[in-house]
Each structure stands twice: as C-alpha cells, then as structure tokens.
Amino acid sequence: QVHLVQSGSEVKRPGASVKVSCQASGYTFTDFGISWVRQAPGQGLEWLGWVSAYNGDSSYAQRFRDRVTMTTDTYTTTAYMELRSLRFDDTAIYYCGRSEPTVVTHFDHWGQGTLVIVSS
Amino acid sequence: DIQMTQSPSSLSASVGDRITITCQANQDISNYLNWYQQRPGKAPRLLIYDASNLAVGVPSRFSGRGSGTDFTFTISSLQPEDIATYYCQQYDTLPVTFGGGTQVEIK
Numbered sequence: 398q399v400h401l402v403q404s405g406s407e408v409k410r411p412g413a414s415v416k417v418s419c420q421a422s423g424y425t426f427t428d429f430g431i432s433w434v435r436q437a438p439g440q441g442l443e444w445l446g447w448v449s450a451y452n453g454d455s456s457y458a459q460r461f462r463d464r465v466t467m468t469t470d471t472y473t474t475t476a477y478m479e480l481r482s483l484r485f486d487d488t489a490i491y492y493c494g495r496s497e498p499t500v501v502t503h504f505d506h507w508g509q510g511t512l513v514i515v516s517s
Numbered sequence: 518d519i520q521m522t523q524s525p526s527s528l529s530a531s532v533g534d535r536i537t538i539t540c541q542a543n544q545d546i547s548n549y550l551n552w553y554q555q556r557p558g559k560a561p562r563l564l565i566y567d568a569s570n571l572a573v574g575v576p577s578r579f580s581g582r583g584s585g586t587d588f589t590f591t592i593s594s595l596q597p598e599d600i601a602t603y604y605c606q607q608y609d610t611l612p613v614t615f616g617g618g619t620q621v622e623i624k
Binding site: 432434441442443444456458459492494500501502503504505506507508509510 | 549551553555560561562563566567572573604606608611612613614615616617618
C-alpha cells in the first residue's frame with residue numbers, strides 16, 4: 398500500500414532554512430507528483446506548491462515563490478521541500494500529498510506531517 | 518487566487534443525522550472540487566474528488582455534488598467516527614486553495 402513518511406520535527410531560528418523530506422513507497426514514484434500543504438496551529442490548510450517526480454516540473458504559490466524549492470530524488474523515491482528565510486508565522490505542520498504527475502488535482506495519500514517551529 | 522467559502526464553520530448533530538456542508542467558489546471552477554476529512558491530530562484524508570466521485574475505501578454515506586460555483590458535501594447518517602473538520606479544495610486555477618473548514622461535532 399501507498400506510504401508517505403516524512404522527516405521529524407524541526408526547531409529553527411528566524412532567518413534560517415528548513416528542509417523537509419517525504420519518502421514514498423508502495424507505488425511507482427515517477428508516475429506521480431508531490432504537493433506540499435501546511436497548517437498553522439489551529440488554522441486551515443494552505444498549499445505551498447507541487448513538484449512532479451515524472452518530469453521534474455514544479456509550481457509554487459506566489460507568496461512562497463522566492464523562498465521555497467521543491468525537488469525529488471527518484472533513486473531514493475523521496476521528495477523534498479526547502480523553505481528559506483523562515484519567519485515566526487512559518488510555524489506549522491507541513492504535509493506532503495501525492496498528486497498527479499503533470500497537473501495538480503487531488504491529494505489521495507498524505508504523509509503524517511512534519512512540525513516546524515520557528516522560534517528565537 | 519480563487520476564494521473558497523465554506524459554511525457553516527461548525528455544526529453539532531446527533532448520530533444518525535444527515536448533515537450538509539456547502540462550499541462556494543468566487544468564480545466558475547467547473548467540477549474541479551475535492552473534499553477532505555481531517556480528524557484531530559491527523560493528516561487530511563481524501564473523501565470526494567471531482568465534486569462527486571467517492572475516493573477508494575470511503576464509505577458510501579459520504580457524497581458530494583455541484584458544479585460551477587456551488588457545491589455540497591453530505592453525510593447521510595452521521596457516525597461517531599465522523600468527528601472531524603472537513604475542507605473543500607479547488608484545483609481549477611493555481612494556486613490550489615482550500616475552504617476555511619467545517620468542524621463537525623456530535624451532540
């Protein structure tokens with residue numbers, strides 16, 4: 398069965414960077430993409446962007462475009478999301494979700510989430 | 518960005534009740550609308566995709582309908598395990614956007 402397993406919690410200082418991983422198993426990694434969605438404490442869901450494991454294409458939400466990078470490693474079937482210049486309001490749970498390979502539609506499997514805390 | 522407005526923001530109902538949540542887009546999104554369930558402390562779970570299609574393994578008491586700007590999500594007979602927050606999500610136009618969520622509680 399499909400599993401997405403994310404890296405562990407992180408505590409970072411303002412201005413630092415964080416890189417969250419999402420290791421996929423149970424399906425052909427290059428047949429899909431991975432989206433990243435975050436949830437601030439007590440808040441709703443916010444999409445950060447998507448990367449295709451099929452062809453390497455990516456698309457980012459405008460508000461994150463200058464400080465986020467999403468990549469995939471097809472050898473380890475792992476997707477990565479790096480967020481730079483962290484701010485206090487980046488404190489959130491970050492989820493990866495499996496997406497279509499060439500377009501973003503629905504997210505049919507999700508990782509367990511990675512808590513990122515930005516604190517001085 | 519496309520704005521998704523969900524209502525109500527919360528509701529309380531009895532086991533066995535039929536409940537309906539609405540989601541309105543501020544522009545036509547055809548049927549490019551999905552619904553998710555998020556239980557407390559858990560990741561979201563896909564329930565409905567393309568407005569009305571039941572995801573794999575999802576019980577048939579869940580359903581969705583609508584197109585254009587107005588959508589509904591229904592639980593035909595509320596069960597204790599349905600305690601969760603429900604979100605709609607559009608993918609007509611990037612960025613993908615979510616509704617604000619509807620928290621469902623048992624009376």
